[in-house]
Amino acid sequence: MAYQEIIAKFADVPGGMIEAFHAIQDEYAYLPEEAIIEAAKVFSVPTAEAYGVATFYSYFSVKARGKNVIRICESAPCHIAGAAEVVAALERELGISMGNSTADGRFALEFTECVGQCQATPVITINCKPYFDVTPAKVTDILAEYK
Numbered sequence: 001m002a003y004q005e006i007i008a009k010f011a012d013v014p015g016g017m018i019e020a021f022h023a024i025q026d027e028y029a030y031l032p033e034e035a036i037i038e039a040a041k042v043f044s045v046p047t048a049e050a051y052g053v054a055t056f057y058s059y060f061s062v063k064a065r066g067k068n069v070i071r072i073c074e075s076a077p078c079h080i081a082g083a084a085e086v087v088a089a090l091e092r093e094l095g096i097s098m099g100n101s102t103a104d105g106r107f108a109l110e111f112t113e114c115v116g117q118c119q120a121t122p123v124i125t126i127n128c129k130p131y132f133d134v135t136p137a138k139v140t141d142i143l144a145e146y147k
């Protein structure tokens with residue numbers, strides 16, 4: 001769906017800009033600049049304010065990135081449980097380093113803070129789905145779900 005259609009759907013909803021940004025990011029994996037400018041027009045706020053919303057929440061990305069966003073928790077409990085080995089396995093499997101996206105636009109690799117699942121470390125999320133007790137050996141099977 002085009003970002004204009006998505007924004008129009010939320011035009012009359014209270015707090016609609018944030019909801020529109022969520023829906024746009026679900027569709028595009030990030031918030032394109034044109035979409036932020038369009039949202040500012042539709043919600044009658046200055047462009048700088050729309051950018052402020054888009055950049056305030058760490059969940060939103062204004063940088064183009066792969067469609068499936070893999071986030072690896074780098075907080076202490078996950079770190080101690082072996083997150084670095086999982087990071088290495090993901091980087092090796094995808095052929096990219098943390099903070100980057102695959103050339104085919106399928107995957108992006110990002111760090112995140114604790115996602116509140118410290119009972120099952122290390123934890124990764126792909127889009128919004130969590131994976132628990134991740135080991136390097138599990139990485140290939142997890143990624144296969146998205147290929």
Ligand code: FES
Pocket residue numbers: 073074075076077078079113114115116117118121122123
């Ligand atoms: S420290 Fe990783 S989920 Fe809490």
